[in-house]
Amino acid sequence: MSFVFAAQARADSVEKKSDLSNTDAVILGLVEGVTEFLPVSSTGHLILTNEFLGLDSEEPILIESDKVESGSQGAKPYTLKAAADAYVIVIQIAAIAAVAFLYWRDFWEMLMGVLGKSRAGLMLLRNVIAAFIPAAIFGFLFHDAIESYLFGSVPVIAALAVGAIVMIFFQRKYEKSFASEKPAMELHELSLKQSLVVGFMQCVALFPGTSRSMMTILGSYFVGLRPVQAAKFSFILGFVTLSVASIYKLLKDCKMMLEVLSPGPVVLGLIVAFISSLIAAKWLVGFLNRRGLIPFAIYRLLLAGALLLMLL
Numbered sequence: 609m610s611f612v613f614a615a616q617a618r619a620d621s622v623e624k625k626s627d628l629s630n631t632d633a634v635i636l637g638l639v640e641g642v643t644e645f646l647p648v649s650s651t652g653h654l655i656l657t658n659e660f661l662g663l664d665s666e667e668p669i670l671i672e673s674d675k676v677e678s679g680s681q682g683a684k685p686y687t688l689k690a691a692a693d694a695y696v697i698v699i700q701i702a703a704i705a706a707v708a709f710l711y712w713r714d715f716w717e718m719l720m721g722v723l724g725k726s727r728a729g730l731m732l733l734r735n736v737i738a739a740f741i742p743a744a745i746f747g748f749l750f751h752d753a754i755e756s757y758l759f760g761s762v763p764v765i766a767a768l769a770v771g772a773i774v775m776i777f778f779q780r781k782y783e784k785s786f787a788s789e790k791p792a793m794e795l796h797e798l799s800l801k802q803s804l805v806v807g808f809m810q811c812v813a814l815f816p817g818t819s820r821s822m823m824t825i826l827g828s829y830f831v832g833l834r835p836v837q838a839a840k841f842s843f844i845l846g847f848v849t850l851s852v853a854s855i856y857k858l859l860k861d862c863k864m865m866l867e868v869l870s871p872g873p874v875v876l877g878l879i880v881a882f883i884s885s886l887i888a889a890k891w892l893v894g895f896l897n898r899r900g901l902i903p904f905a906i907y908r909l910l911l912a913g914a915l916l917l918m919l920l
Contacts, residue, residue: 627688627868627869627870627873628663628691628692628695628869628870628873628874628877629873630872630873630876632661632663632873632877633873633874633876633877633880634876634877634880635657635661636654636657636658636661636695636696636699636877636881637699637702637876637877637878637879637880637881637884638880638881638884639653639654639657640654640699640700640702640703640877640881640884640885641702641703641706641880641881641882641883641884641885641886641887641888642884642888643888644700644703644821644846644850644881644885644888645703645821645839645842645843645846645885645888645889645892646819646821646888646892646904647771647775647819647821647822647825647901647904648768648819648821648822648904648907648908648911649764649767649768649771649813649816649817649818649819649822649908650700650703650819650820650821651696651697651816651817652764652767652768652816652817652818652819654696654699655693655696655759655760655761655764655816655817656761656764656915658689658692658693658696659761663688663689663692664688664689664692665687665688665689666687666688666689667687667688668685668686668687669685669686669687669688669868686864686867686868688868690861690864690868691861691864691865691868691869692869693755693759694857694860694861694862694864694865695865695869695874695877697853697854697857698854698857698858698861698862698865698874699877699878699881700850700853700854701850701854701878702877702878702879702880702881702882702885703846703850703881703882703885704846704847704850704851704854705882705885706882706885706886706889707843707844707846707847707885707889708847709886710843710886710889710890711840711843711844711847714732714795714840714844715844715847716729717729717732718730718732718733718736721733727796728794728796729796731796731797731798732795732796732844734800734803735795735796735798735800735802735803735841736803736844736845736848737848738800738803738804738807739803739804739806739807739810739824739841739845740807740810740845740848740849740852741804741807742804742807742808742810742811743807743810743811743813743814743849744849744852746811746814747814747852747853750814751814751853751856754814754815754816758815758816759816761915761919762919763815763816763817764816764817764915765817765912765915765916765919766817766912767815767816767817767818768817768908768909768911768912768915769908769909769912769913770818771817771818771819771822771905771908772904772905772906772908772909772912773905774822774826775822775826775901775902775904775905775908776901776902776905778826778829778830778901779900779901779902779905782829782830783900785832785834786834786835792833792834792836792837793832793833793834793837794837795833795837795840795841795844798831798833798841802831802832803831805827805830805831806824806827806828806830806831806841806845807827807845808827809823809824809826809827809830810823810824810827810845810849811823820842820846820849821842821846822901822904824838824841824842824845824846825838825839825842825896825901828841828842834897835893835896835897835900836893836896836897838896839892839893839896840893843889
């Protein structure tokens with residue numbers, strides 16, 4: 609895959625671009641769609657892919673919103689890297705749409721819960737909100753600092769490796785419980801405390817390269833959910849988390865991002881990401897039930913090792 613060669617691309621001084629091409633958009637859409645729901649870190653892969661594609665130029669770009677009268681102190685330069693990093697968050701809209709498409713019955717059940725027609729739906733909504741709150745608070749407080757200091761190859765490589773080790777530990781610790789003959793716990797049966805535990809685990813995923821999917825699945829294992837239900841809770845929680853993150857980024861950077869990146873490729877990337885997200889999400893549920901997390905841990909270790917060698 610293209611992101612495997614991101615570090616080498618930097619060493620070889622890939623020619624920097626001034627815009628997002630259709631090819632770039634398709635590649636980013638595929639990377640987002642395939643990795644968003646897999647426990648391998650979609651944000652980490654997208655950061656590396658941006659570097660591989662040469663979308664990490666820090667040269668200031670004069671854009672319409674910066675055209676102020678001479679001598680004004682209000683103009684702030686915007687870079688291609690800033691626009692591409694914003695797109696890394698905005699492209700998650702496609703994954704959000706994929707979750708809504710796949711799990712519309714659960715969202716309908718939550719709506720019925722709000723209307724007083726489904727206690728199970730109301731409890732599920734309560735659990736999703738409780739699991740979302742910790743990441744919302746931490747994300748609001750530290751998002752800008754994380755994007756400024758941790759959106760790079762080295763932090764991503766470190767998180768890929770550490771995350772792999774944690775995944776192996778959790779899989780070995782909980783895999784025997786998955787074979788239990790006891791009925792599987794349903795999502796609406798989680799307690800408020802259990803939901804908050806998953807939420808605090810999700811906070812760790814604010815570090816690029818960790819994987820939101822990984823941390824919420826591991827948190828779900830910890831509180832007693834089996835693989836199929838853990839993946840489902842991760843997806844539904846991701847709908848809320850990614851929606852808020854994408855809306856925040858759109859409100860903050862959309863105007864400037866679209867002055868740097870052409871709207872056509874931006875939309876194309878979203879379409880590709882939506883289709884590939886649908887396929888990846890449906891595939892992951894069955895794969896987790898059959899094979900567990902170990903294959904993803906091995907992939908993360910191999911990728912981290914390859915990227916580290918390229919940086920040396």
